[in-house]
Amino acid sequence: MPLTREGIAFRIARDLPDGSFVNLGVGIPTLVARFVPPDRTILIHSENGILGAGPKAAPGEEDPDLVNANGDYVTLMPGASLFDHALSFTMIRGGHLTHAVLGALQVSRRGDLANWRIPGPRVPGVGGAMDIAVGAQQVWVATTHTTDQGEPKIVEECTYPLTAARCVRRIYTDLAVLRVEGEHLVLEELAPGVTVEEVLQRTSTRLTVPDGVPTMEVPAEFAGIPLLAS
Numbered sequence: 144m145p146l147t148r149e150g151i152a153f154r155i156a157r158d159l160p161d162g163s164f165v166n167l168g169v170g171i172p173t174l175v176a177r178f179v180p181p182d183r184t185i186l187i188h189s190e191n192g193i194l195g196a197g198p199k200a201a202p203g204e205e206d207p208d209l210v211n212a213n214g215d216y217v218t219l220m221p222g223a224s225l226f227d228h229a230l231s232f233t234m235i236r237g238g239h240l241t242h243a244v245l246g247a248l249q250v251s252r253r254g255d256l257a258n259w260r261i262p263g264p265r266v267p268g269v270g271g272a273m274d275i276a277v278g279a280q281q282v283w284v285a286t287t288h289t290t291d292q293g294e295p296k297i298v299e300e301c302t303y304p305l306t307a308a309r310c311v312r313r314i315y316t317d318l319a320v321l322r323v324e325g326e327h328l329v330l331e332e333l334a335p336g337v338t339v340e341e342v343l344q345r346t347s348t349r350l351t352v353p354d355g356v357p358t359m360e361v362p363a364e365f366a367g368i369p370l371l372a373s
Contacts, residue, residue: 144336145317150365151285153178155244155315157360158283159185166190166235166275168245168258169212171285175244176217186220188240190271192231195223232271235278243279245272247286247314249301252348254311254323256284257303276307288316288345295347297321297328317367318342320359327351332359335366 146154152174159165159175161183167173177198179185187196189211196211197218205216234240249257259272276282289295297314314321319342320332329351330342335358343350 144334144366145288146334146359146361147317147365147367149174149177150334150361150367151315151317153361153365154320154359155283155285156180158313159183159242161185163241164188164194164239166240166243166279167196167212168243168272168275168285170246172244172246173211173213173215175285176211186223188231188234189217190228190231190235190275192226192228193217193219193223194226194234195220197223232274235271235274238278238280240275240279242281242283243275244283244285245276245306247284247296247311248303249296249298250284250286250311250314251298251301252323252328253326254282254309255301256282256306256308256311257301258284258306260304272306276310281312282307282310283313283315284311285315288318288342293345295345297346297348299348318345321350324351329353330356332357334359335361 148171151171156175156178163185166188167175176187186194188194189196197220200216200218209217211217245258247258256276286296311323318334318337322329322331333356339352
């Protein structure tokens with residue numbers, strides 16, 4: 144059973160160490176803020192000027208000045224600080240973020256990241272994604288393993304325009320957790336009920352598969368729907 148979007152975010156939150164400074168990108172990454180373990184001090188950074196962003200605001204409690212990368216209204220955690228855009232990107236470019244969790248259109252076996260456009264359609268621009276991808280000390284990807292059409296997102300070589308080369312360290316999908324190790328991808332964990340063979344079928348590059356790949360520990364409500372036959 145593949146994980147839900149919330150399941151991917153939950154699994155990532157469990158790996159963030161105490162004392163982290165973490166930027167959360169658009170899409171699934173913004174959900175990570177909901178699942179930060181209460182016994183850890185993890186400060187969520189938003190490039191529009193927040194350090195210490197909390198989960199989404201409850202209906203009726205929205206502050207129009209507090210938004211995340213999705214444009215969702217968010218809350219502030221105790222000790223949060225606000226600053227201008229220039230200072231926010233000084234933090235990013237200065238290497239002060241320990242982690243960035245970004246979405247992806249494609250990730251190559253070497254950790255190349257493409258996450259801002261597909262060939263053809265006009266888009267406004269890459270925004271701050273390039274700065275974040277090269278400025279964070281560790282870049283983790285949160286994504287579904289395949290597109291809505293069933294095309295693999297984990298590939299030998301990216302065919303979409305790159306955001307940054309060799310920047311990704313870990314990939315969290317609805318099927319598995321993968322680690323980038325030099326020129327190779329290592330399969331670290333499987334979603335509950337997902338087999339190694341199913342992951343291999345939905346990945347278009349070679350994976351190193353250790354003996355006895357463990358199953359992710361996630362709440363049952365974060366299991367998705369059965370995989371369709373490929």
